[in-house]
Amino acid sequence: MDTPAVPLPQDAREQAVLDSLVVIRDKLLLLKQDRTTYIRSQDVIPLYDETISRVKELDEIRTETGNKEENRLDKVLESCFQLLSLFYLTIGRNNELPANYALTSTIKRLLDHLTEADLYSAKDLESIQTTLTNLSNSIKQAESREHKAENSPYLLKLLSNRVTKCLATLENLQKRLGRIGEPLLPTHEKLISILRSISLANTKAKFSSAEVQKLQKQLLDIGEKRKDGQFVDENGNVPQGSVELGELYQRCLKWSEMVLERKGSMPEQFRPTYETLVGIRNELEKLSLTQAWALRETDLYDFQRQLDKIDESRQNGNFYDDRGRPADLYTQRTMLYLIRRSYAYIYSFILASEPVSEALLPVYNQLQTLKRCLLEVRNSGGVSSVRELYPYSMKLNSLDNLRVDGKFVVNGDIPEGQGSVSELLAECFDLTYDLRVAAEEATASNSDGQ
Incomplete structure (x- = not known):
């Protein structure tokens, strides 16, 4: 695993902690690569506990020496926490503190990039705002007296600092967006959307000039709505942010011209x-x-x-x-x-991760699909006879029969996420019951009518 060119620790005790963390990281990497079996809580939790023990050691050493310089130890520790965080998601322990580390890393990257590019819309910030609020609440809950004992103070402090920094960056981005007056926000959002569509077209395997020209025409149509070169509201007034929007419009136009000129060709040295x-x-x-x-x-x-x-x-x-x-x-x-x-893809994957162990995911996913089908049937008028429900009922019963004493057991283990899967199973049973009752009532009223 190549670690960035960062110096080794000077302190011999820090070096010993580094050696231990390298062993933990390598174990995690081996576990990650093993596709022959499901990852279980008992594979991950001891490695997490071991990492936290090393962190306590490190804290004591640095309190004593006063060392604040980052070295390779910090980078390896970061890798351990990143891996452990993703493992917690894989085993379905999404609501526990270690699971949040990878999400904070990705949010920080996204916010730094939005700040650097200064090309974003209110929509981009909404999701991040909600996620950071949820993270903040989780950390406050973990800091409360009844949960304190089960969480590492180091990890709590680390996550709390990360979320605080991310919230400060988000606030700056929101302030910057405040330069655009309310009447111009839809146009601003449309320009950002077109810009991204041009960038997407620019990175497709087969470049299409027609696609970019079509997007460029949308830009020009927006530009034509200006009056005397300025963006105005529906009453013809010049709202706040008209100058900023004009600059964004010019950036978009120049980018479309650049993309049409280069047609996806990349200099050899950067290929x-x-x-x-x-x-x-x-x-x-x-x-x-x-x-x-x-x-x-x-x-x-x-x-x-x-x-x-x-x-x-x-x-x-x-x-x-x-x-x-x-x-x-x-x-x-x-x-x-x-x-x-x-x-952005990685962020959406982490957010969409279900609090269900990968061992239970096949059952969970089948139930999700079944629920979608049953909702579709209900929304399109239900079934005309109970017979039509047989395939759904059979599938549902076959999944229900996998339970042993009310629990889903996989290779002798009871994986995380039992509650989520059982809840979904109950929802599917309720849906089939409602559909069956409705079908029976319809059949009865038809018989009475005849």
């Missing part, structure tokens, strides 16, 4: 990085279509590491080739778009 980024984006896009069935949360670690490495290789925001030459504006923007898009 390997570009292809890596396109590969990551495409893999994540594929996963977004089959996420419930194909994604193991720990898989996200490798994508994160690759993205972090490329993102951190930038100097003053730009990419440099082997000979120290900076990328031109087109190359820089194209690669940054791919990095941001990939982080």
Whole structure:
């Protein structure tokens, strides 16, 4: 596992902690790669406890020495927490404190990129605002007296600091967005949307000039609604933010022209990085279509590491080739778009992670599909006879029969997420019962009518 070029610890005791953490990280990586069996709580919790013990040691050493310099130990510790966090999601312990670490890492990246690009809409901030509020509440709850004993003070402090920093960045972004007056916000959101669509078209395997020209026409249509070069409201007044919106409009227009000129061609020296980024984006896009069935949360670690490495290789925001030459504006923007898009996918995957162990996911996913089908049947008028419900009832009973003493058991274990799966099963039974009653009543009233 390549760790960034960060110095080794000077203190011999810190070096011993580092050696222990490297062993833990390697165990976690081996566990992540093993596809022959489901990951169980008992595989993960001891490694988490061991990490927390090493952290306590480290805290004592640094309190004594007063060392605040970051070294390789901090990087390896970060990897351990990142992996453990994704493992907690994989085993369905989403509501426990360690599960939040990976989410805070991704949110920080997204917010830093939004700040740097200054291209975002209110919609982009809404989801992050909700997530950070939820994280903040979880941390406050974990800090409360009844939960304090079961949580590491180090992890609590670390997450609390991360969330506080993210909230401060978010507040700055919201203030910056406040420059745009209310009447102009829909136009602002539309421009951001077109800009992203152009960037998407620019990174497709087969470049389509027609697609970009169509988007460019949408931009020009927006531009034509200006009066004397200014964006106005429906009464013809110039609201606050008209100048900022005009600048954004020009940026979008220039970008569309640049993309049409370059047609997706990337300078040779940046092609390997570009292809890596396109590969990551495409893999994540594929996963977004089959996420419930194909994604193991720990898989996200490798994508994160690759993205972090490329993102951190930038100097003053730009990419440099082997000979120290900076990328031109087109190359820089194209690669940054791919990095941001990939982080956004990772964020959505972590948010969508269900509090169910991967051992129970096959049953959970089947019940989710069954529930969707039953809702569809109900919303389209129900069934004309009870017979039509047989396939659903048979599937439901076959899943219910997997339970032993009311619990779903997998290879002798009782995985996390029993409550979520049982609740979903009960919902499906309720839906089939309601449909059956409605069908029986309809059949009875038809018989009476005849």
